[in-house]
Structures are given as structure tokens and as C-alpha cells.
Amino acid sequence: MPAAKPPEFRRRAVDLVRSGQQPVARIASDLGISESCLRRWMAQDDVDAGRREGISTDERRELVELRRRMSGQPGQAPKRADYRRWERSAAMDLWQMDVVGGVRLVDGTQGQDRLGHR
Numbered sequence: 874m875p876a877a878k879p880p881e882f883r884r885r886a887v888d889l890v891r892s893g894q895q896p897v898a899r900i901a902s903d904l905g906i907s908e909s910c911l912r913r914w915m916a917q918d919d920v921d922a923g924r925r926e927g928i929s930t931d932e933r934r935e936l937v938e939l940r941r942r943m944s945g946q947p948g949q950a951p952k953r954a955d956y957r958r959w960e961r962s963a964a965m966d967l968w969q970m971d972v973v974g975g976v977r978l979v980d981g982t983q984g985q986d987r988l989g990h991r
Contacts, residue, residue: 878906886911887918 878886882904889900890911901911919925928936 883914887914890915 886900886904886906889895890897895903897911897915898908901908904911916925916927917930920927921929921931
């Protein structure tokens with residue numbers, strides 16, 4: 874994936890297209906980006922300016938920040954390995970109930986499965 878272009882570069886590219894002096898394909902080629910990339914920037918500019926429905930750049934940034942905060946790991950999304958670890962422990966608990974014949978609960982009582990086995 875190519876490196877992200879700075880906001881000022883995007884702004885100038887969109888302004889060039891909006892001036893209507895050259896076709897989008899030509900401007901994109903001159904700037905070294907794909908035509909579809911430039912069209913996405915134009916669509917996002919329409920959303921940011923209120924000319925089109927969608928999530929603005931500021932709203933998207935806020936959503937990303939909220940997701941990071943909710944994950945409990947600042948600056949980082951939850952890792953796939955965290956989910957796998959949970960799945961393995963749940964399977965281990967089921968195996969323990971089957972082999973050992975039950976599970977001792979935190980309050981000291983003996984847990985049993987739905988069939989009534991201890």
C-alpha cells in the first residue's frame with residue numbers, strides 16, 4: 874500500500890479537479906496517484922463540505938479514537954491472539970468438566986452440567 878499523502882496535497886489535488894481545466898485522469902496521472910484515489914478524495918471532500926451524506930473526516934477520526942479507548946489498549950486495536958486465547962480457555966473449561974467431573978466455583982460450591990452430572 875502506498876504511503877498516505879498529506880492533507881494539503883489532497884486539498885490541492887481536489888481543487889485542481891474542481892477548477893475543471895483538465896480531466897480527472899490527467900490530473901491523477903500528473904500527480905502520480907490513481908484516478909480512483911482522486912475520486913475518493915473528491916467524494917470525501919463533498920461529505921466534509923456537507924454536499925453529500927456520509928461520515929466526515931472529523932467524525933471518522935473520533936470513531937477511531939473511541940474504538941481504541943473502548944478496546945482498553947491505548948493507541949492499539951485489540952489483537953486477534955487475544956480472542957484466540959479466550960476461545961482456548963473456554964474449551965479447556967469444558968474439557969475439565971468432562972474429565973474431572975465438574976468445576977469448583979468461586980464461592981466453593983461444586984458446579985454441574987445441565988444433565989445433572991457433578
